[in-house]
Amino acid sequence: MPVSVTRRIISAEAAFRAVEAAVARGRERGVAVVAAAVDIGGDLVACLRADGAFAASISIARDKAYTAAVFGASTDGLSNALKDNPVLHHGIAIRPGVVLFGGGLPIVEDGAVIGAVGVSGGSEDDDRECARAGVAAALAA
Amino acid sequence: MPVSVTRRIISAEAAFRAVEAAVARGRERGVAVVAAAVDIGGDLVACLRADGAFAASISIARDKAYTAAVFGASTDGLSNALKDNPVLHHGIAIRPGVVLFGGGLPIVEDGAVIGAVGVSGGSEDDDRECARAGVAAALAA
Amino acid sequence: MPVSVTRRIISAEAAFRAVEAAVARGRERGVAVVAAAVDIGGDLVACLRADGAFAASISIARDKAYTAAVFGASTDGLSNALKDNPVLHHGIAIRPGVVLFGGGLPIVEDGAVIGAVGVSGGSEDDDRECARAGVAAALAA
Amino acid sequence: MPVSVTRRIISAEAAFRAVEAAVARGRERGVAVVAAAVDIGGDLVACLRADGAFAASISIARDKAYTAAVFGASTDGLSNALKDNPVLHHGIAIRPGVVLFGGGLPIVEDGAVIGAVGVSGGSEDDDRECARAGVAAALAA
Numbered sequence: 001m002p003v004s005v006t007r008r009i010i011s012a013e014a015a016f017r018a019v020e021a022a023v024a025r026g027r028e029r030g031v032a033v034v035a036a037a038v039d040i041g042g043d044l045v046a047c048l049r050a051d052g053a054f055a056a057s058i059s060i061a062r063d064k065a066y067t068a069a070v071f072g073a074s075t076d077g078l079s080n081a082l083k084d085n086p087v088l089h090h091g092i093a094i095r096p097g098v099v100l101f102g103g104g105l106p107i108v109e110d111g112a113v114i115g116a117v118g119v120s121g122g123s124e125d126d127d128r129e130c131a132r133a134g135v136a137a138a139l140a141a
Numbered sequence: 142m143p144v145s146v147t148r149r150i151i152s153a154e155a156a157f158r159a160v161e162a163a164v165a166r167g168r169e170r171g172v173a174v175v176a177a178a179v180d181i182g183g184d185l186v187a188c189l190r191a192d193g194a195f196a197a198s199i200s201i202a203r204d205k206a207y208t209a210a211v212f213g214a215s216t217d218g219l220s221n222a223l224k225d226n227p228v229l230h231h232g233i234a235i236r237p238g239v240v241l242f243g244g245g246l247p248i249v250e251d252g253a254v255i256g257a258v259g260v261s262g263g264s265e266d267d268d269r270e271c272a273r274a275g276v277a278a279a280l281a282a
Numbered sequence: 283m284p285v286s287v288t289r290r291i292i293s294a295e296a297a298f299r300a301v302e303a304a305v306a307r308g309r310e311r312g313v314a315v316v317a318a319a320v321d322i323g324g325d326l327v328a329c330l331r332a333d334g335a336f337a338a339s340i341s342i343a344r345d346k347a348y349t350a351a352v353f354g355a356s357t358d359g360l361s362n363a364l365k366d367n368p369v370l371h372h373g374i375a376i377r378p379g380v381v382l383f384g385g386g387l388p389i390v391e392d393g394a395v396i397g398a399v400g401v402s403g404g405s406e407d408d409d410r411e412c413a414r415a416g417v418a419a420a421l422a423a
Numbered sequence: 424m425p426v427s428v429t430r431r432i433i434s435a436e437a438a439f440r441a442v443e444a445a446v447a448r449g450r451e452r453g454v455a456v457v458a459a460a461v462d463i464g465g466d467l468v469a470c471l472r473a474d475g476a477f478a479a480s481i482s483i484a485r486d487k488a489y490t491a492a493v494f495g496a497s498t499d500g501l502s503n504a505l506k507d508n509p510v511l512h513h514g515i516a517i518r519p520g521v522v523l524f525g526g527g528l529p530i531v532e533d534g535a536v537i538g539a540v541g542v543s544g545g546s547e548d549d550d551r552e553c554a555r556a557g558v559a560a561a562l563a564a
Contacts, residue, residue: 011333012305012330012331012332015330015331016302016330023294041337043331043337043340044329044331044340045330046328046329046330046331047326047328047329048294048297048298048327048328049294049297049325049326049327049328050294051146051293051294052146054211054212054213055181055182055183055210055211055323055325056208056211056212056236056239058325058326059236060236079228089228090231093228093231093232093235094235099232100228100232101226101228101229101232124226124229143293143295143296143423144292144293144296144391144420144421144423145290145291145292145293145396146290146291146292146293147288147289147290147291148288148291149286149287149288149289150286150287150288150289151285151286151287152284152285152286152287152474153446153471153472153473153474154284155285155286156471156472157471161439164435180323182321182323182325182478184323184472184478185470185472185481186472187469187470187471187472188467188469188470189435189438189439189468189469190435190438190467190468190469191435192434196464196466199466199467250285250286255285279285280285282284282285287474287475322478323478324478349479351478352477352478352479353477353479367524367547369502369516369523369524370524370547372513373516373522373523373524376516376517377479377482377483380479
């Protein structure tokens with residue numbers, strides 16, 4: 001019986017590329033965002049806050065990434081999966097660190113979640129698009 | 142490759158004027174309020190509690206100012222912007238330090254948010270009007 | 283009667299350079315560190331965790347940077363300034379977010395504190411040296 | 424048997440004078456301080472942060488005022504009274520909101536504690552002197 005199992009975890013380099021790309025995509029869209037990249041335990045690997053981003057976005061970006069990582073789903077997808085069960089939706093929504101609106105995406109390599117990206121600072125659509133840019137950059141080895 | 146960016150931050154004098162004017166406006170309206178003024182990071186610069194104001198208002202005033210500063214919008218405006226998206230509204234409403242009812246206003250100088258004023262202790266309309274008086278006093282150089 | 287005062291704040295680019303350089307210096311020394319860069323209010327601007335760094339280092343790095351920023355002194359310098367006054371030293375040491383051992387350095391531009399770097403993950407000497415590399419990179423415009 | 428007792432509590436006006444005078448005294452001494460004035464329950468009545476004061480001082484000033492008010496003694500006097508009993512000193516020192524170094528002074532009117540002033544931002548001597556100026560201003564009706 002094996003003593004250990006092997007898990008893939010996002011590398012520092014990939015996390016760094018992710019947050020840089022997410023912030024750059026925000027700049028292209030005219031919004032100052034915060035981007036966070038976390039590992040599969042939801043712990044921070046990289047973070048970057050654009051000049052002028054509102055301070056509220058620091059913890060929201062991290063919490064979106066945390067949520068996507070520890071549930072293995074996008075924040076939108078998780079919210080959607082819970083939407084027909086209001087008690088469950090609320091019960092998950094109020095847990096510490098959970099965010100159930102758009103802008104958190106898991107990073108999936110060969111079918112395995114290796115971490116997540118969270119973005120905050122623009123509209124939900126801005127944040128989603130920046131998070132997608134972050135995931136793409138993380139996977140562009 | 143810039144080392145620093147320059148930001149305007151509300152001065153101590155302007156913050157002091159703001160909380161004094163907000164409390165005075167409350168007195169004119171017959172309500173004892175707490176007024177708080179914060180910088181762009183949401184940290185307190187000045188605070189004043191009228192004689193007889195309820196103790197609950199101390200932290201509510203500060204949180205309204207914090208919310209307006211870190212989101213760069215009035216607490217009413219932020220609530221309004223989120224009102225068609227219940228998941229987003231609830232998700233923001235439950236974050237620590239966030240208040241989504243009236244009485245928090247950003248202080249904007251030449252288009253830049255330099256801080257915010259929050260007032261609590263009266264009706265929502267009282268608090269809004271006192272916050273407006275605070276912002277006006279802050280900007281009356 | 284000024285409405286605002288002007289403060290320099292570390293730019294996102296400089297913060298990004300700082301955490302990248304601090305982690306790279308750790309790699310040269312054979313240690314996996316976490317580096318954090320914060321603004322003058324102690325709020326995170328950039329963070330990077332090396333592959334294999336211990337999870338404990340995430341919050342320690344951030345707290346070292348926070349301490350150096352909000353007291354405007356290195357964590358070593360602050361500790362040293364307090365060392366002849368045990369009550370004061372202990373009283374500061376137990377405050378939330380404060381770290382009084384080596385590895386937190388303010389970033390000073392033209393005499394003004396614009397932010398700080400904190401590093402955790404190696405020995406105190408490793409962390410100090412990585413933080414120095416981070417500050418140097420931040421200022422290398 | 425009486426239903427209530429009467430307590431004197433620092434007025435908003437006196438608290439406002441106190442924080443203004445304490446910050447002004449700091450300016451004369453060349454230090455940027457935060458001053459807080461609280462009621463006999465330790466709750467904030469007025470606060471003012473000088474331009475350029477380090478962010479760490481906001482909560483320290485409030486905690487010094489809180490300590491002086493809720494123990495009815497200066498932070499120095501309280502620390503001194505506990506100094507021969509290390510277990511007690513430590514046990515008090517680590518309670519939330521307690522500060523046992525200089526800069527917190529009760530405001531006493533006709534023998535009754537009506538509130539307190541706390542100052543942080545300079546050396547302990549700066550903070551003590553600014554707190555004294557604050558108390559004097561509060562009592563100068």
